[in-house]
Amino acid sequence: MxxxxxxxxxxxxxxxxxxxxxxxxxxxxxxxxxxxxxxxxxxxxxxxxxxxxxxxxxxxxxxxxxxxxxxxxxxxxxxxxxxxxxxxxxxxxxxxxxxxxxxxxxGNVYTLSRSEDKLSPEKIEVWSKKAYSWPSLNKSTYIGKVRGIIKRKKVYEESVKFRSEKVEIDLNTLKIDLIENVQLIKQLLTANSHRGEIFLENYNKKLKYFVLYDDVKVVEKVELEKDGRVSSFERRAFGEKLEGLMSENKIILTGYPKVFQLKDVITGNKIVLRENNEIIEVDDANTSFILR
Incomplete structure (x- = not known):
């Protein structure tokens, strides 16, 4: 010494x-x-x-x-x-x-988390400028240009990407909160809003897996196959709330929703869009109908 x-x-x-x-x-x-x-x-x-x-x-x-x-x-x-x-x-x-x-x-914060060992085997990767973690509580908060991806164990189950200024993850309740400048991406769909939630345990259930709130904007590439040929077009949608059901490959727009598809403009109280499907389900409170 x-x-x-x-x-x-x-x-x-x-x-x-x-x-x-x-x-x-x-x-x-x-x-x-x-x-x-x-x-x-x-x-x-x-x-x-x-x-x-x-x-x-x-x-x-x-x-x-x-x-x-x-x-x-x-x-x-x-x-x-x-x-x-x-x-x-x-x-x-x-x-x-x-x-x-x-x-x-x-500085260059990166985490890789498991949501649960058996029931809901997602792997959650997150990048941010700053993070707070409480190991005993299984909770984390990320701040500053946060981006992440949720990967499923099975290859055929699609991943979901997200971005936000602040993200809160609770592995006890299996819930992710997205706060400010929210963006969510699943395959050919990109949605933006001010706030969002992801419910990890609902992936294979007929329940909402993600919800976006406040000034929701959706851009989706729709691909259609006919006689061996694939054509595509861009669909845009707006509303105050969006619910996504992964098990049914559909999103539900409410809060004065509006959809722009090709030359059509569709409005109603509730609008349902399905992945790679040009059919739009509309509920205007008095009647329900389907547009093709």
């Missing part, structure tokens, strides 16, 4: 932090510098395990780390990687608050 002023230097260190006789942090590093005046410790190439109150293990590694004892937090920088129970986290900088069991990530 070499001592310079108020700093102590160590090599090949294993560090443990305990609270109420429970281990809450195990950290190994190639080098450690401790400043007794500031109470800060600098770790080089830290890796180890943090433990939540429920004994959930969070594995981590980075190129550099700082432990600030007074604030009960550890800061990791450069090529940070966290492995949690149901997710993987990567970022330029990650701060773990041990007393709150909160993880704050900054």
């Amino acid at each position: 070499q001592i310079y002023d108020q700093e102590s230097y160590f090599q090949g260190v294993s560090f443990y932090k305990v609270r109420n006789q429970k281990k809450i942090l195990h950290l190994d590093s190639t080098e450690l510098t401790v400043n007794s005046f500031t109470g800060k410790s600098l770790f080089v190439e830290p890796r180890g395990v943090a433990y939540t109150e429920s004994a959930q293990a969070i594995q981590y590694q980075a190129k550099k780390g700082f432990l600030i004892q007074k604030e009960n937090k550890v800061i990791f920088e450069n090529q940070v990687k966290f492995n949690l129970d149901k997710s993987l986290l990567k970022a330029d900088k990650v701060t773990y608050f041990m007393n709150k069991e909160e993880i704050v990530s900054l």
Whole structure:
């Protein structure tokens, strides 16, 4: 050990932090510098395990780390990687608050999460500028040019992409909230709105899988096959609310909906559009009819 002023230097260190006789942090590093005046410790190439109150293990590694004892937090920088129970986290900088069991990530944030092991086997990939995660609660909030994709386990089940300024994911309720500048893409359909929701457990049910609210705009490429030839046209639609049912490949527009298809303009109280189908179902409160 070499001592310079108020700093102590160590090599090949294993560090443990305990609270109420429970281990809450195990950290190994190639080098450690401790400043007794500031109470800060600098770790080089830290890796180890943090433990939540429920004994959930969070594995981590980075190129550099700082432990600030007074604030009960550890800061990791450069090529940070966290492995949690149901997710993987990567970022330029990650701060773990041990007393709150909160993880704050900054810069090139990427996460890969599993919604559920058996019933709803989606994989959710998300990219953002910043993220807050609460491992014990299975909740995360993403902020800043957020984009993501929901991938199903089975190859023939289509993926759904989304963009938003803010995204909240709750893996307990299997729900995703999209807030501000929302965009949702599924195959040949792109929809924009101010707010949206995705209900992960409803993929194969005759229930809404996603809902968009407030100033909904839809652009869809419709492809039709006849006598071995494929033709296509662009369909546009507007409304205040959109519901998407993945199991039936259809969307339902309400709130003064309007559809522009070829030379036709269709309005009604409720309009139903089906994927790659020129038939439009319209409900105008008094009568229901189908346009071909």
